[in-house]
Amino acid sequence: MEVKLMRNILDSNDEIAAFNRETFAACGVVVMNLMGSPGSGKTTLLEKTLARLVDKIKIAVIEGDLFTAKDAERIERLGVDVIQINTAGGCHLDAAMIQKACTSLDLDVISLLIVENVGNLVCPAEFDIGENFKAVVLSITEGDDKPLKYPLIFKESEVVLLNKVDLLPFTNFNLQSAREDLTTLHPTIKIFETSCTKGTGLDDWAAWLLGKAAH
Amino acid sequence: MEVKLMRNILDSNDEIAAFNRETFAACGVVVMNLMGSPGSGKTTLLEKTLARLVDKIKIAVIEGDLFTAKDAERIERLGVDVIQINTAGGCHLDAAMIQKACTSLDLDVISLLIVENVGNLVCPAEFDIGENFKAVVLSITEGDDKPLKYPLIFKESEVVLLNKVDLLPFTNFNLQSAREDLTTLHPTIKIFETSCTKGTGLDDWAAWLLGKAAH
DSSP, X not given: OHHHXXXXXXXXXXXXXXXXXHHHHHHTXXXXXXXXXXXXXHHHHHHHHHHHHTTXXXXXXXXXXXXXXXXXXXXXTXXXXXXXXXXXXXXXXXXXXXXXXXXXXOGGGOSEEEEEOOSBXXXXXXXXXXXXXXXXXXXXXXXXXXXXXXXXXXXXXXXXXXXXXXXGGGSOOXXXXXXXXXXXXXXXXXXXXXXXXXXXXXXXXXXXHHHHHXX | OHHHHHHHHHHHHHHHHHHHHHXXXXXTOEEEEXXXXXXXXXXXXXXXXXXXXXXXXXXXXXXEESSOOHHHHHXXXXXXXXXXXXXXXXXXXXXXXXXXXXXTSOGGGOSEEEEEOOSBSSGGGXXXXXXXXXXXXXXXXXXXXXXXXXHHHHHHOSEEEEEOGGGGGGSOOOHHHHHHHHHHHOTXXXXXXXXXXXXXXXXXXXXXHHHHHTO
């Protein structure tokens, strides 16, 4: 019974996600689903990314959060259109939430839509929202064992940002081991090493993202 | 339909949790449900805690993980009885999983049972497993905005460990602001500042936990 209902929920989500995907394609919008643990640095990374891209292409952001609008307020300050979704305690965004949020966006003029998911390394990976690709932020301070412990999100993501590399000297994180585990799980995964404090890797990442949005 | 079923799942979980709680009380076992984000440092903290308590009281550990036994292997090296629960991708432990795991433990000889939940700041807080109290680990590198962004887990937890305080000089984490938010959410919450790298606060924390287990 529980399993059957879970399947119904996922089937229904997949149908709405497919509808979202068709809508985005028709409007020429590329959609990135940005995921990662609480505190991995998603919002700060997003701020730094937007600062590099906002003059080049039209970007909008959907911010997923349990209750607050703290992240959306940070993005709005950059002059980017942002829609806040509050999940009221829910642990992930789903396709219907994205569909509803998009009614407040002018998709025809947007080239890149970035969806910052709820901070969670488990549930968001299970729900297709109609994105073109998923990205996952893993911060150095979380430990190099996380790819093998939370494999689905790294298998599902086209790109991983190893973030907060400025803290490498103060942790026992083994970059080589993390890279090996990531490519074992997902041989074609693209890996960036970034630090929003020092600016490391952000230009390369933004250029890559711009390339994705241009296709 | 979905809401109704979710209520059924939670009702059923609460019944099993109540049964677990009665069983633990009858056997004189104090149970701590240890929660926190992926990479907040739960397992390392547990290792340091066990090292301080293992000669004083009989402790057992239940390790929740999505797929691997990496954490259980770390605990086993300390000579502590440990049961691994793999949730096969599930984002939290529930009362039935704990009930089943306990059939492999001799509860009559155990004084303290520590359950390390799946790394997740959302879902584990929603599921009673029959514990006496919940504890949450929040690492400095996750940011001081997390209590207000993920309020339930901090409202539910009797104690919070602000972990990795050795990294305070390298982050913009505001300890005072975090403490204020925590006590606003939960006025009686007990707060420890800990660092497993430097050993900060671990003796106080272990002494507090020993006091809980003695009651």
